Amino acid sequence: MSLLSLLLVIGLSTMQAQDWADLNRFKDANKELSATMADEPRVVFMGNSITIGWLNLRPEFFKGKPYINRGISGQTTPQMLVRFRQDVIDLNPKVVVLLAGTNDIAGNTGPSTLEMIMDNIKGMAEMAKANDIKVILSSTLPAYDYPWKPGLEPADKIIALNKMIKEYAEKNGHIYLDYFSKMADERNGLPKKYAEDEVHPTVEGYKVMEPLAEAAIRKALNN
Numbered sequence: 001m002s003l004l005s006l007l008l009v010i011g012l013s014t015m016q017a018q019d020w021a022d023l024n025r026f027k028d029a030n031k032e033l034s035a036t037m038a039d040e041p042r043v044v045f046m047g048n049s050i051t052i053g054w055l056n057l058r059p060e061f062f063k064g065k066p067y068i069n070r071g072i073s074g075q076t077t078p079q080m081l082v083r084f085r086q087d088v089i090d091l092n093p094k095v096v097v098l099l100a101g102t103n104d105i106a107g108n109t110g111p112s113t114l115e116m117i118m119d120n121i122k123g124m125a126e127m128a129k130a131n132d133i134k135v136i137l138s139s140t141l142p143a144y145d146y147p148w149k150p151g152l153e154p155a156d157k158i159i160a161l162n163k164m165i166k167e168y169a170e171k172n173g174h175i176y177l178d179y180f181s182k183m184a185d186e187r188n189g190l191p192k193k194y195a196e197d198e199v200h201p202t203v204e205g206y207k208v209m210e211p212l213a214e215a216a217i218r219k220a221l222n223n
Contacts, residue, residue, distance in 0.1 A: 021082035022072050033068070036092045041221050042066045044088045046080060046124070047099035049073035049200060050141060058206045068093070076109045077101060077120035084124050089131050095220045096128050097177065097213060099138040101161050102199070105154045106146045114161050121165065125174060134220040136213075137169045139180040144189025147197050155188040175223075177216040179209055 036042050043066060045051050051071025055062055062069060070087040072079070077100045088096050100121065104112040125135045139162040143154045162180055169176040183205065185191040190198045194205035201209065 021079040022075070023083050023086065025072055026070055026083075026087050030086060030091060033091060040066050041095070041217075042068065042091065042093040043095045043097060043217055044068045044070055044091055044093045045097045045099070046084070046088055047071040047097075047138075048075045048080075048103050050102075051099055053200055054206050054209070057201075057203050058210070061206070061210055071099075074103060074108055075100075076104045076112065077117050077124075078109060081120045081123050084127055088124075089127060089133065093133055095134045095136060095217055096124075097136045097138060097217070098124060099140075099179075101140040101165075102143055102154070102158065105140075105143075105157050105161070106149050106152065114157065114164060117161060118164050118168065122168065125168075125172065129172075129174075134223060135169075135174040136177050136216045136220055137165050137174050138177040138213075139165060141179055141199075141201070142184040142188055142190040143199050144187045146199060159188060175216050175220050177212060179212060182208055182212065 045054070045067060048071055052069060052073060053071070055069040055071070061067075068091060080098075080100055098121065101117050103109075104117045104120075121137065125137065128135045140158045143158060146152060146154060158180070162178075166176045166178075168174070183190060183194055190201075190205070192198060193202075194208060195201050
């Protein structure tokens with residue numbers, strides 16, 4: 001590797017380390033968004049690869065609707081919390097749909113307890129509520145194992161996290177969006193018909209999720 005190539009790699013790594021939450025990912029797209037109309041029911045989908053994969057595999061679900069996808073692959077809840085203001089609040093939505101937690105359990109940004117995950121989810125929900133944004137807290141999708149980090153046995157942790165998310169949503173007047181019970185198999189994992197790698201949904205997986213999300217959004221807008 002030449003000295004110039006090495007310097008470029010070092011420079012890129014430094015930039016990525018400095019932008020830990022990937023604040024630049026949607027920076028320009030956010031600026032280009034038109035101002036919301038008073039009666040526009042804008043909805044922001046906040047999440048990780050499962051959220052952005054939804055847009056990539058099922059663009060027709062988002063087309064022609066005031067839905068904005070702000071998923072970033074690999075992200076954990078602390079990263080989402082850092083970018084929540086610019087990628088959700090500043091877009092002036094009526095509703096935010098938050099889907100998060102599985103990458104925390106996988107340890108993508110280091111070890112994380114369920115309580116730490118919930119603290120970040122609570123932080124985002126509280127920020128949204130303070131800005132008159134209705135909050136939909138999604139269950140974490142089933143996962144029997146993570147192909148990029150096998151052996152962590154996440155299934156029971158996901159069940160426990162979802163119980164915490166549901167209890168918090170009910171106690172604080174938020175909507176709990178339950179994907180888990182409609183998608184889990186007998187192992188409490190995600191079957192291959194819904195996710196080839198048993199983590200990231202296929203088109204068929206997203207087709208299960210879509211009516212559930214739409215129903216939750218309608219409920220949020222009518223509350």
